[in-house]
Amino acid sequence: MLEIKNIKKAFGNKHVLNGFNLELYEGENVVIMGKSGSGKSVMIKCLVGLMQPDSGSIKIMDKDIATLNQKDLDDLRTEIGFLFQGSALYDSMTVRENLEFPLRRHKHKFGDVVDTNQLVEEALENVGLLHTIELMPAELSGGMQRRVALARALILRPKIILYDEPTSGLDPITAKEIVDLMRRVQRLYQTSSIIITHDIDCARVVSERIVLLVDGVDYARGTFEELAASDDGKIQAFFK
Ligand SMILES: Nc1ncnc2c1ncn2[C@@H]1O[C@H](COP(=O)(O)OP(=O)(O)OP(=O)(O)O)[C@@H](O)[C@H]1O
Numbered sequence: 001m002l003e004i005k006n007i008k009k010a011f012g013n014k015h016v017l018n019g020f021n022l023e024l025y026e027g028e029n030v031v032i033m034g035k036s037g038s039g040k041s042v043m044i045k046c047l048v049g050l051m052q053p054d055s056g057s058i059k060i061m062d063k064d065i066a067t068l069n070q071k072d073l074d075d076l077r078t079e080i081g082f083l084f085q086g087s088a089l090y091d092s093m094t095v096r097e098n099l100e101f102p103l104r105r106h107k108h109k110f111g112d113v114v115d116t117n118q119l120v121e122e123a124l125e126n127v128g129l130l131h132t133i134e135l136m137p138a139e140l141s142g143g144m145q146r147r148v149a150l151a152r153a154l155i156l157r158p159k160i161i162l163y164d165e166p167t168s169g170l171d172p173i174t175a176k177e178i179v180d181l182m183r184r185v186q187r188l189y190q191t192s193s194i195i196i197t198h199d200i201d202c203a204r205v206v207s208e209r210i211v212l213l214v215d216g217v218d219y220a221r222g223t224f225e226e227l228a229a230s231d232d233g234k235i236q237a238f239f240k
């Protein structure tokens, strides 16, 4: 679904990514773990074209994103759902308007026949929040905002979903609801996902594989059980 090869990214003399590699296969969830400030968000911004890496290549569904023109990049973006760190809903728009926003921008994806209302309602129903459709984000709890943001990320029926800290700032019960929802989405839509998280419970439940980002590189990869059993100190630090 996706291949990152040897990307590097520096800000001034600060080398954040230093030859990072990642592959995502169809239908799998890959969790990326790394310390705060290690470059996880930078990596994901490079993936969606919000930032350009200094070198290296990124292929999404066999297309090298550096060679795409604006239209092809826009089309490719409809295949990728992005759940930003925080929920990043538009505060001045209702839940309905938040979900309509990507539909309006990319309406050509579904042709003319699509019923916008039906898509919005279906997306909200999937996250159990149809009853919030006319509310403002400020009227929702943190966990509900996160679920609406997930509904918005799903509305274009992406093949790949990128989650940046989907459970941060939530209590353990709400965090578990989000994790269950992520699994449900994976089953329902056969999506592949990259999930950035510090949350070890989330990583265990949601991942087929884990990649550890340490010192700007993909330091280790494996299943939760494989990595947890490692006696490498840098790997162990994540599982303590
Ligand atoms: N636009 C930018 N300009 C300059 N430096 C930046 C920029 N974006 C990120 N950085 C730096 O790159 C480093 C990695 O940032 P990044 O946001 O990717 O960390 P992270 O791994 O996502 O951390 P966290 O777990 O706290 O979210 C940080 O030192 C940050 O200050």
Ligand SMILES: [Mg+2]
Residues within 6 Å of the ligand: 040, 041, 042, 085, 164
């Ligand atoms: Mg981050």
